[in-house]
Structure formats: C-alpha cells, structure tokens
Amino acid sequence: xxVNMEKRIRELEKEKMALSMSKAPLEARLRQKEDEWRKDMxxxxxxxxxxxxxxxxxxxxxxRMENELEEMQIENSRLVFEMRKQKSAAATAATDDILxxxxxxxxxGAGGDASAWGRTLxxxxxxxxxxxxxRTAEEEIKSLRLEKVSIESEVNATNMELSSLLxxxxxxxxxxxxxxxxxxxxxxxxxxxxxxxxxHTATLALLNATSxxxxxxxxxxxxQLEQKEKQWNEEKEQMLFQMSVLKSRAAxxxxxxxxxxxxxDEAVLKAHIEERDRRIEQLEAExxxxxxxxxxxxxxxxELRGNIRVFVRTRPFLPGDGSDSxxxxxxxxxxxxxxxxxxxxxxxxxxxxFDKIFPPSSAQxxxxxxxxxxxxxxxxxxxVCLFSYGQTGSGKTHTMQGSGSGAxxxxxxxxxxxxxxxxxxxxxxNWKFTIMASFLEIYNEELKDLLVNMNGGTVTTTQSSGVATxxxxxxxxxxxxxxxxxxxxxxxxxxxxxxxxxxxEGMQCLKNxxxxxxxxxxxxxxxxxxxxxxxxxxxxxxxxxxxEDGTTVEGALNLCDLAGSERLDRSGAxxxxxxxxxxxxxxxxxxxxxxxxxSLSNGSSxxxxxxxxxxxxxxxxxxxxxxxxxxxxxxxxxxxxxxxLCSLRFAQRVNQVELGKATKNISYNKKSx
Numbered sequence: 288x289x290v291n292m293e294k295r296i297r298e299l300e301k302e303k304m305a306l307s308m309s310k311a312p313l314e315a316r317l318r319q320k321e322d323e324w325r326k327d328m329x330x331x332x333x334x335x336x337x338x339x340x341x342x343x344x345x346x347x348x349x350x351r352m353e354n355e356l357e358e359m360q361i362e363n364s365r366l367v368f369e370m371r372k373q374k375s376a377a378a379t380a381a382t383d384d385i386l387x388x389x390x391x392x393x394x395x396g397a398g399g400d401a402s403a404w405g406r407t408l409x410x411x412x413x414x415x416x417x418x419x420x421x422r423t424a425e426e427e428i429k430s431l432r433l434e435k436v437s438i439e440s441e442v443n444a445t446n447m448e449l450s451s452l453l454x455x456x457x458x459x460x461x462x463x464x465x466x467x468x469x470x471x472x473x474x475x476x477x478x479x480x481x482x483x484x485x486x487h488t489a490t491l492a493l494l495n496a497t498s499x500x501x502x503x504x505x506x507x508x509x510x511q512l513e514q515k516e517k518q519w520n521e522e523k524e525q526m527l528f529q530m531s532v533l534k535s536r537a538a539x540x541x542x543x544x545x546x547x548x549x550x551x552d553e554a555v556l557k558a559h560i561e562e563r564d565r566r567i568e569q570l571e572a573e574x575x576x577x578x579x580x581x582x583x584x585x586x587x588x589x590e591l592r593g594n595i596r597v598f599v600r601t602r603p604f605l606p607g608d609g610s611d612s613x614x615x616x617x618x619x620x621x622x623x624x625x626x627x628x629x630x631x632x633x634x635x636x637x638x639x640x641f642d643k644i645f646p647p648s649s650a651q652x653x654x655x656x657x658x659x660x661x662x663x664x665x666x667x668x669x670x671v672c673l674f675s676y677g678q679t680g681s682g683k684t685h686t687m688q689g690s691g692s693g694a695x696x697x698x699x700x701x702x703x704x705x706x707x708x709x710x711x712x713x714x715x716x717n718w719k720f721t722i723m724a725s726f727l728e729i730y731n732e733e734l735k736d737l738l739v740n741m742n743g744g745t746v747t748t749t750q751s752s753g754v755a756t757x758x759x760x761x762x763x764x765x766x767x768x769x770x771x772x773x774x775x776x777x778x779x780x781x782x783x784x785x786x787x788x789x790x791x792e793g794m795q796c797l798k799n800x801x802x803x804x805x806x807x808x809x810x811x812x813x814x815x816x817x818x819x820x821x822x823x824x825x826x827x828x829x830x831x832x833x834x835e836d837g838t839t840v841e842g843a844l845n846l847c848d849l850a851g852s853e854r855l856d857r858s859g860a861x862x863x864x865x866x867x868x869x870x871x872x873x874x875x876x877x878x879x880x881x882x883x884x885x886s887l888s889n890g891s892s893x894x895x896x897x898x899x900x901x902x903x904x905x906x907x908x909x910x911x912x913x914x915x916x917x918x919x920x921x922x923x924x925x926x927x928x929x930x931x932l933c934s935l936r937f938a939q940r941v942n943q944v945e946l947g948k949a950t951k952n953i954s955y956n957k958k959s960x
Contacts, residue, residue, distance in 0.1 A: 295693065296494065299487040306479065313469065320466045327459055335452050342445045349438045356431045363424040370417040373410050478802070485690035488605065496603035496647035522560075596642050596661070596916040597942040599628065599935070600654065601923055602682035603647035608924050617923040618931065621646045630935065632928045639935050641942060647923060651689055655701045661916055662702045665830055666709055666720070668840035668952045670913030672847065672905055673698065676877075676938070677920035678930040679851030686918055687826075687848040688801065699826050699846050703797050706828070706844075707790045717835040722828060723782040724797070726804040727765065729900050730822035731872045734765035737804035737824070738781045767903050775907055782829065809869075821869045823876065823901050824848045837956035845908060849901075852877050852930070876901045881937060883909065887944045912950045917941055 601619055620629040627640050643657055658673065665671045675683035689697025703724075710720040726737040765779045783800055786793040809821040828844040850873040879899035886894040887909070896906040908915050919938040921931045 293494065296487065296490050299483055299490065303483050303487060306483065317466060317469060320462070324459060324463055324466070327455075331452055331456055331459070335449065335456075338445050338449055338452070342442060342449070345438050345442055345445070349435060349442070352431050352435060352438075356428055356435075359424050359427055359431075363421060363428070366417050366420050366424070370414055370421075373413050373417070376410065478805070482690050485685075486693070486695045489685060489690060489695050492603035492605050493648065493650060500646065500648040595941050595944050595946065597919060597938045598643045598645065598654075598657065598916065599639075599641050599919045599921065599938065600645040600649065600682065600686060601647050601921045602685070604923060608922075616925070617647075618925045618928040619921060619923055630928060630932055631925075632932045637932060637935070639939060641919075641938065651686075651695055651697060651701070654686065655698055658698065658702075658916060659705060661914065662705055662844065663709065664914055664949075665828065665842040665844035666706060666713075666832070666840075668832075668842045669949050670843045670845075670908055670952070671915075672845040672908030672913060673916045673918070674845075674847035674849055674905075675918040675920055676849050677851060677918075677934050678922060678927060681851060681920035681922045681927075681934075683851060683918070683920045684848050686920060687846055692798070699801070700794070700797060702844065702846065703785070703828070704790070704794060706830070707785070707787060707793050710787045710832075711790060713832070718832050719834075720787050720830060720832045722785040722787055722793075722830055724785055724800060725777070725780050725782050725827040725829070726800065726824070727777065727780060727827075728808060728822040728824045729876065729904070730809045731868060732876070732900050734767070734777060734780075734900060735807070735809075735822075736765060736779070736781055737807040738783060738800060740807060741781070741783065741800065741803040767900065775904070777904070821850060821866075821873070823850050823873075825904065839954045839956070841952045843907075843913075845905065847905070849877065849880075852934075875899065881940075884937075884941050884944055887946070888940060909946065913946075914949045915946065 601617075601621065604617075618631050620631075621644055622628060625644055626642070627638065628644050629636050629638050645654055645657075661671060661673065675687050677683055685695075685697065687697050688699050689695045692700075703722075706722065710718070710722070713720070728735050728737055765777050767775055768778050769775050783796065785796050804824070804826075808824060824847070826846040826848075828846075830840075830842040830844070832840045832842075852874060876899040879895065879902050882895055882898065883902045894910070896902045896910070902909070907913060917938065919934050921927075921934060
C-alpha cells in the first residue's frame with residue numbers, strides 16, 4: 288500500500304509540475320496581451336474622442352459658415368434689388384427732368400438741371416458702392432464655398448479614420464474575447480492544479496500517518512516479539528530442568544529403557560506445547576468473532592433505538608501545522624479497539640467512546656466502508672442524513688468531497704457510485720430507479736443554488752408540489768416550504784438528473800456537477816485554513832424506485848458539509864468585516880443545531896428547528912422519520928485541543944439522542960391487469 292501511495296505521489300508531483308510549467312507561459316502571455324490591449328484601448332479611445340471632438344467642431348463651423356453664406360446671399364439679393372431700385376429711380380428722375388425742361392419753364396431750368404445732375408451723381412455713387420458690396424459678398428461666398436469644400440474633405444477624412452479606428456477596435460475586442468477564452472481555459476487548468484495539489488497534500492499526509500502508525504506497529508511488534516522470546520526461553524529452561532529431573536529419577540533404569548522414556552517425555556512435552564498454541568489461536572479467533580458480533584448487535588440496538596450514530600475521524604498532520612508537523616506530538620490518543628480515545632487538554636486527560644473512531648492513517652475507502660450500509664438505506668426507502676462537524680481546517684470537506692478521481696475521493700462520489708452500481712443490479716429484479724441531484728449552500732442564513740450556472744444535463748425546477756415540472760431560470764430567492772404531507776422541500780432549487788442506465792455517464796455528470804458547485808461555493812482564506820468554507824453545503828440525492836409489481840420506494844440522501852466553527856483570535860476573521868459577519872452567521876447556526884440536539888435529548892415537546900435555515904432544512908432527518916450519522920472531524924495539533932474537546936463533548940451529547948425507529952417510505956399498488 289505504501290509503495291502504491293509513493294508511486295501515486297510521484298505521479299501527482301509530475302502532473303503538478305507539468306501544469307505549473309504550462310501555467311507560467313500562459314499567464315505571462317495573458318498579462319502581456321492584457322497590457323497591450325489596455326494601452327491600445329487607451330490610445331484608440333483618446334484618438335477617437337479627439338477625432339469626434341474635432342468632427343463636432345468642424346460640423347458646427349460648417350453649419351455657421353453655411354448660415355453666414357445664406358445670410359450673405361440674402362444680403363446680396365437685397366443689394367441687387369436696391370441697386371436696381373436706385374437705377375430705376377435715377378432713370379425716372381432723368382425723364383422727369385427732361386419733360387420738365389421741355390415744358391418751357393425757363394426760370395427753373397437751370398436749378399432743375401443742377402438738381403437732376405446731383406441726383407444722378409448720387410445714384411452713380413450708390414450703384415458703385417452697391418457693386419463693391421456685391422463683389423465683396425461674392426468673394427466671401429466663394430471663400431466660404433472653398434472653405435466648405437475643405438471642411439467637407441476634412442470631415443470625410445475624419446469619418447474614414449474613425450471607421451478605421453472602429454475596425455481596429457472590433458479587432459481588439461475579438462482579441463480580448465479570445466484572451467478571455469484563454470483565461471477561462473487557464474482557470475480550468477488552475478482548478479485542476481488545485482485539485483491535484485489537494486490530492487497530493489492529502490496523499491502525503493496519509494502516507495506520513497501510515498508511516499507513523501507502521502513505525503508504532505513495528506515497535507509494538509518488536510516489543511511483543513522480545514516478550515515472546517523471553518517467555519519461550521523461560522519455558523525452555525523450565526522444560527530442560529524438568530527433563531534433567533526426570534533423567535535423574537530414572538537413573539536406576541537400564542540404558543534402553545532410559546532412552547525410550549526420555550524420547551517419550553520429550554514428545555509428550557512437544558504435544559502439550561502444540562495443543563496450548565492451538566488453544567491460544569482458537570481463543571483469539573473466538574474473541575475476534577465475539578467482538579464482531581458485539582459490534583453488529585450494538586449497531587442493531589442503536590438502529591432500533593434510533594440513536595444518531597457518531598463517527599470520529601482525526602486528520603493527519605499537514606505542512607501548514609508547523610515546520611515539524613510530521614514529527615509533532617498529537618493531543619489525541621486513539622485506542623486500538625477503534626471505539627475509545629483520550630485527549631489531553633490543559634494537562635488533564637479526557638476519555639470518550641463513540642461508534643467508530645478513525646486514526647489519521649485511515650484512508651478514504653476505509654472510511655466509506657463503515658458508512659456504505661448507511662448509504663444503502665437511502666435505496667431502501669429511508670431518509671438518510673450524514674453531516675460532518677468540527678472546527679475549521681479539521682478535514683470536513685476532504686471527508687465529504689475529497690479530491691481527484693482516485694483513492695482520495697470522498698463520501699459523496701463514492702456514495703453515488705455505490706447507488707448507481709446497486710441500481711444497475713436491481714434492474715434484474717425489475718426495479719427502475721430515478722436519481723435527481725441538488726446542491727445548495729447556506730451562506731449568511733440565505734439559501735443559494737450552487738448549480739444555477741451549470742451547463743448541460745437535464746435541469747428542472749422544484750415546484751410547490753415537490754415535483755420537477757418545467758425548465759426556467761432562477762430569478763427568485765430559494766425558500767424552504769412544506770408539502771401537505773408534512774415533508775419539506777426547497778422551492779426554486781435545481782435538480783439534475785443522473786443517468787442510471789450508464790454508470791460512466793452518471794459519474795461524469797456527477798463530476799461536472801461537483802465542479803460547477805465548487806466554482807460557486809463561498810470560500811475564503813483565513814489564518815487557520817487557506818481554503819476555508821464560509822457556508823454550509825448540502826448535497827441532496829432524491830431516489831425513486833419503481834417495480835413492475837407496482838411497488839414504489841422513495842428515499843433521500845443528504846450529505847452535509849458544515850462550515851467549521853472558529854475562534855476569531857485564531858482565524859483572524861475579526862479584522863475583516865465580511866469575514867466577521869460570516870463567522871457570526873456560522874457560529875449562530877451551529878449553536879442552533881446544538882439547541883436542537885439538546886431539546887431532542889431532553890425529550891422536549893418543542894424543538895426549535897425554525898431558529899436557523901440549517902436546522903429547518905434538516906428537520907425531516909432529525910425529527911424521527913429518518914436515519915442520521917454525524918462525522919466529527921478533529922485536528923491532531925495541541926493548539927486545537929480545546930476546540931477538539933468542545934467538538935467531542937458536543938458529539939457525546941448527540942450520540943445520546945434517540946430519534947426512534949426510522950420510517951421506510953414504500954407504497955404498494957396492485958398492478959392493473
């Protein structure tokens with residue numbers, strides 16, 4: 288097993304190195320392209336704004352000149368009219384003078400000639416002045432027309448340059464979209480690298496824990512071997528002493544009888560030793576078999592009483608626990624029976640006993656083997672809830688979801704895989720199952736659908752009847768409602784159908800579902816956990832099985848990854864207002880969960896399920912109709928001993944809660960002939 292783990296670690300390191308090497312040039316190219324794009328965008332925006340401003344100024348100037356041209360044309364027409372009017376008046380005056388002179392008025396002839404001559408001169412001057420004004424106006428009109436043509440040329444050139452800039456802008460926009468696509472693909476590579484890093488860290492931690500347990504086992508085996516050798520030597524000396532005594536007592540017997548007696552005594556002693564060894568092996572086998580029967584009976588009693596099962600899992604030391612984390616001493620001491628542990632807190636030991644305790648070296652498959660029968664109950668028609676509890680950074684998300692697609696997979700993918708395999712086997716018994724999956728989170732006491740942005744698959748929306756009926760986009764907030772039968776459901780929550788005919792396609796759909804949920808999950812970095820979940824997540828499987836004889840079973844599997852309880856002085860969340868609000872919401876909902884368990888253990892008539900969205904959502908599983916199992920995740924560090932002690936005390940209270948015998952949701956309808 289260690290060789291396989293070391294081989295897997297080397298493969299993960301190679302994949303991580305390859306992804307890191309491919310990531311660096313992509314990021315450099317993306318940053319270079321983004322810088323160039325920003326510079327070009329700024330340059331082109333400035334030029335476009337300047338050209339548009341000049342275009343507006345030229346257009347306004349052209350309009351002003353056209354108005355001036357129109358005014359001058361009007362003025363020119365007026366001057367021409369005045370000139371013609373003056374010429375007409377001069378001609379009329381000359382005619383009147385001639386007529387008056389020929390009438391015989393001699394006394395006034397000289398004065399009339401002078402007056403007519405003066406008017407003629409005045410008219411000539413006015414005409415000359417008007418002609419000058421007309422020439423000036425015509426010259427200005429020509430100048431304005433030339434300037435208009437020049438401005439129109441500039442406007443056309445500006446429009447052409449603007450069109451060219453717009454084409455360049457479109458080209459840059461296409462380049463930017465292409466870079467965005469490359470960035471998205473790089474983001475997928477980063478997600479894959481992060482998954483590989485998680486799997487590598489978990490595998491390395493498990494290897495260290497296994498090595499430590501192997502060293503401890505080797506030390507115990509060596510000590511036991513030394514004790515056995517010492518015991519055998521003592522028995523050998525005793526047997527030799529007895530043989531010498533027997534020989535001395537048989538000294539009077541002849542030589543032939545002495546030899547036969549000695550050989551017979553030695554054979555008898557060997558037979559006694561072999562018989563004793565066989566008896567010891569038989570007793571050890573009986574003890575082991577009795578322990579298995581005792582555990583099976585204990586589980587049966589717990590199931591009949593309806594107790595909430597409690598499993599405890601201790602994570603191995605991680606690199607972030609300290610420079611010498613691999614060799615650090617643990618505050619937890621797990622006993623070999625797998626049901627008892629001791630914890631050192633403030634130099635005082637505390638002992639606890641639970642249904643199952645997993646040491647740090649326990650692999651993901653070993654953990655799932657213990658809950659596989661629990662998961663199977665969902666196919667049998669029970670409402671099953673499994674939730675992980677513990678402080679932040681204790682390994683809850685690793686237990687529930689895991690990482691990668693190999694040995695580090697968590698309970699969720701393994702549970703779906705088991706259900707798909709079992710559904711395929713039951714098809715031979717005329718059973719047909721429909722599996723719908725949902726994934727939500729409770730963030731700051733608000734429900735959020737983690738699959739709202741998921742592409743592909745058959746996505747439906749839960750209606751008031753609790754049945755998926757039509758496709759629609761999620762525009763309203765999610766809300767917890769209750770059916771007429773009393774069952775709760777989440778209105779507006781998406782359900783994704785998982786293929787039960789083809790297990791590979793079903794697991795691929797689950798992989799896409801988990802990836803979409805991971806991108807939407809609310810996480811942040813704190814001083815205690817680099818990727819700390821800031822919300823409670825609930826993965827829900829709705830199972831419906833129908834048999835050809837009319838039998839129908841309806842089961843549900845709720846797998847909850849609770850956000851970790853944390854202290855502000857250790858997590859550092861108090862320095863950030865957003866993190867502080869998240870911490871307050873998390874601790875409040877976990878406190879409400881503790882109040883619910885306290886009321887259940889005391890047998891209170893009123894249980895405060897409605898005090899938080901988390902307890903209201905899990906009401907069906909915790910009110911006696913279903914089965915519940917709690918995983919308590921612990922950190923082995925001495926710094927976390929006080930939080931681990933609080934978690935163990937809470938788990939001890941939960942383990943005493945009796946929900947009653949679970950109800951199986953099965954209906955029998957006679958098949959119509």
